[in-house]
Amino acid sequence: MIEPLLLAATVGAWIGARALYTRVPRIYFHPVVVAGLPLTALLALSPVAASSYPHATRPLAWLLGPAVVGFATQLFARREALRRGGFRLAAVFFFAAISSLFAAAGFARLLGASDATVRSLVPASSTSPIAASVAEAHGGRGTVAIAACMVIGLAGAVLGPLYARRFRLGDDAYGAALGISAHGIGTGAAVDHSEASGASAGLALVVQGLLVAALAPLGYAVFSWLR
Amino acid sequence: MDAQPEARPGLRATALTYLRGFAILSAFAFLGGVVAQQLPFFFPGPLVGFLLLFAALVSGVIKRAWVQDASAFLAKQLGLFFLPAAVLATREGSLRGAEAARFVGACVAGQFVVFFVAGRIHRALFPKLSR
Numbered sequence A: 001m002i003e004p005l006l007l008a009a010t011v012g013a014w015i016g017a018r019a020l021y022t023r024v025p026r027i028y029f030h031p032v033v034v035a036g037l038p039l040t041a042l043l044a045l046s047p048v049a050a051s052s053y054p055h056a057t058r059p060l061a062w063l064l065g066p067a068v069v070g071f072a073t074q075l076f077a078r079r080e081a082l083r084r085g086g087f088r089l090a091a092v093f094f095f096a097a098i099s100s101l102f103a104a105a106g107f108a109r110l111l112g113a114s115d116a117t118v119r120s121l122v123p124a125s126s127t128s129p130i131a132a133s134v135a136e137a138h139g140g141r142g143t144v145a146i147a148a149c150m151v152i153g154l155a156g157a158v159l160g161p162l163y164a165r166r167f168r169l170g171d172d173a174y175g176a177a178l179g180i181s182a183h184g185i186g187t188g189a190a191v192d193h194s195e196a197s198g199a200s201a202g203l204a205l206v207v208q209g210l211l212v213a214a215l216a217p218l219g220y221a222v223f224s225w226l227r
Numbered sequence B: 001m002d003a004q005p006e007a008r009p010g011l012r013a014t015a016l017t018y019l020r021g022f023a024i025l026s027a028f029a030f031l032g033g034v035v036a037q038q039l040p041f042f043f044p045g046p047l048v049g050f051l052l053l054f055a056a057l058v059s060g061v062i063k064r065a066w067v068q069d070a071s072a073f074l075a076k077q078l079g080l081f082f083l084p085a086a087v088l089a090t091r092e093g094s095l096r097g098a099e100a101a102r103f104v105g106a107c108v109a110g111q112f113v114v115f116f117v118a119g120r121i122h123r124a125l126f127p128k129l130s131r
Helices: A002-023 A031-045 A047-056 A058-077 A079-110 A115-121 A128-137 A142-167 A171-193 A195-226 B011-038 B045-059 B064-076 B078-089 B097-125
Strands: none
Touching (some): A002 A031, A002 A047, A047 A058, A058 A195, A058 B045, A079 A171, A079 A195, A079 B097, A115 A195, A128 A195, A142 B097, A195 B045, B011 B045, B011 B064, B064 B078
């Protein structure tokens, strides 16, 4: 009985947070943050809710699949532009993906984090199912990798607009940077920003997932060598 | 002569358009999962579905208009699909105290570096798009 209520509470919190963000589009009112706070409090107060929550919200996790598939329509709409700038875009994705393998994990190593935490952070710029699978296959913890994806995604969604203004990025560059550095949550923020940045972020989200899955062994080899 | 305003589709037609779009996207997500399970290496099902739908759009098997509205709607709700994971991430028990602080610091700093690298390389290689 509690599971439909938890699902309804999650969707309700999201609708309310979206409405607030539409009226007051400030970075600290990002919908994932605003909707997440009451739900986190609910789970902290109720052990029953906490144990039921993963199963209750499975339909939302499932919808992520069709949502990712749907970005193919935006790629299709921009296929001519991609044909013209394909090699340059591939260079952006490749070097950014390489940097993503070493950035968060490198900082964690410098700050003295445990080896399991460092290994969990190597794939954390990709979307959470990929990050969890890759981390677990290389000595990291899947749950920590998913937590890292959430922190990184929120950091990108909340701080991304500030960075974009500071570095004077156009919509395409902003979308690509958010999709690469902050995966799905960042892509959601880019979709809200403009159609061009949303399309750019959607493509970046998918390509980043592929590249991280393919290049992660390189990152792990370097961190094993440095240990 | 002034052009006639375009007729807006009715509620029933709009609902059917969205339903058809969701059905097609769900079918490709499912198909992507099935294909991904047959591969000898790890490859996420939704990404396989993405590639299959792109191929179907290019070949003309699927028309963009059939899935455009549904995919735009789902893209707008992307944060909702990550919300449960974000809420559950706050309950990750293995990160406490100083380790949690190092973890969050590394994530925020790492995100900035990747954003910076991607944004600056994109801006350098596509200067016209950054004007």
